[in-house]
Amino acid sequence: MNRRTFLKKMIGAAIGLSALSLFSYGSMASASSKWNNDELFIRENDFEFAEEPQKREDTNRIIIHHTGLPKDRDMTAAEIHKLHRDRNGWAGIGYHYVIRKNGIIERGRGWNMVGAHAQHHNNDSVGISLAGNFSVGVPTNAQIKSLENLLVALCGLYNLVPDELSVIGHRDVNSTACPGDSLYAMLPQIRTRVLKRMGLDLPED
Ligand SMILES: [Zn+2]
Numbered sequence: 001m002n003r004r005t006f007l008k009k010m011i012g013a014a015i016g017l018s019a020l021s022l023f024s025y026g027s028m029a030s031a032s033s034k035w036n037n038d039e040l041f042i043r044e045n046d047f048e049f050a051e052e053p054q055k056r057e058d059t060n061r062i063i064i065h066h067t068g069l070p071k072d073r074d075m076t077a078a079e080i081h082k083l084h085r086d087r088n089g090w091a092g093i094g095y096h097y098v099i100r101k102n103g104i105i106e107r108g109r110g111w112n113m114v115g116a117h118a119q120h121h122n123n124d125s126v127g128i129s130l131a132g133n134f135s136v137g138v139p140t141n142a143q144i145k146s147l148e149n150l151l152v153a154l155c156g157l158y159n160l161v162p163d164e165l166s167v168i169g170h171r172d173v174n175s176t177a178c179p180g181d182s183l184y185a186m187l188p189q190i191r192t193r194v195l196k197r198m199g200l201d202l203p204e205d
Contacts (some may be wrong), residue, residue: 005163007200009151040149042097043106047081049092053113058124059158062151064187065095065117065129066169066179077106080129090116095129097150103142105150121173126154134180144186151194162194 001009067075081093088094094116100106110128117127128150130143139147144149148175151162160166169187170178 003162004161004165008159008198010200011159011161014152020089039103043104044076045081045107047078047108050085051091053091053109054146055152056112056114056123057098059126059160060125061119061121061166061168062122062128062154062160063168063170064136064179064183065096065127065131065145065156065171066183067131068090068135068178068180069135071131072133073119073131075131076100077108078080080108084116093128094203097126097128099128099143099150101131101140101143103140103146105146118170118173119167121181126158128204130179132180134183135177138182140188144190148190148194148197151190152197155194155198161200162198164188167191 035166051154065082075098077095077098078092080095084090084094085092095108096113096115096117097109097112098106107126111126115122116126117129118125118172128147130147132139132143132146151167154160155166163194164187167187167190169184170176171184
């Protein structure tokens with residue numbers, strides 16, 4: 001058994017029912033305390049979509065984005081929803097989660113719906129977008145903390161090892177600068193901390 005397979009088995013064994021049920025309620029005050037994630041809070045939104053997004057059958061990776069645009073500035077999920085629906089002509093916001101500059105995590109698309117955030121990779125991925133343009137700015141500490149909290153919960157929920165195959169930047173799958181150089185450069189450390197938080201920091205084999 002290789003290291004990745006072993007880690008996957010460990011995550012599978014440790015998933016708490018509480019994490020699963022909390023995600024299906026939508027609003028979650030905390031994920032399973034197994035994941036040391038008591039502080040995770042998601043601000044729910046109930047956006048109207050031009051057409052109901054399809055249910056996602058598989059979740060094999062989590063794709064990290066920035067909201068981009070010329071300026072590094074905060075954006076609400078509602079603002080992005082309007083842009084994606086009215087300007088891009090999509091059903092509605094393409095991301096599943098938006099992380100605001102102050103660290104608040106907002107719901108975009110339904111947690112179990114097919115997203116619209118990474119061409120050819122939407123059917124089996126979750127899209128998280130940090131508000132800002134990290135080609136010109138840097139994420140706030142609050143954003144990184146919330147991103148890590150969310151990744152701990154999602155990797156636990158979907159039985160994903162937080163490695164360079166499962167927790168990736170948008171530029172890893174599409175031709176884009178997203179999520180910006182400064183956030184992209186932070187991904188290796190973020191993966192390591194998430195792995196540790198999940199209690200999976202095994203020595204390399
Ligand atoms: Zn992107």
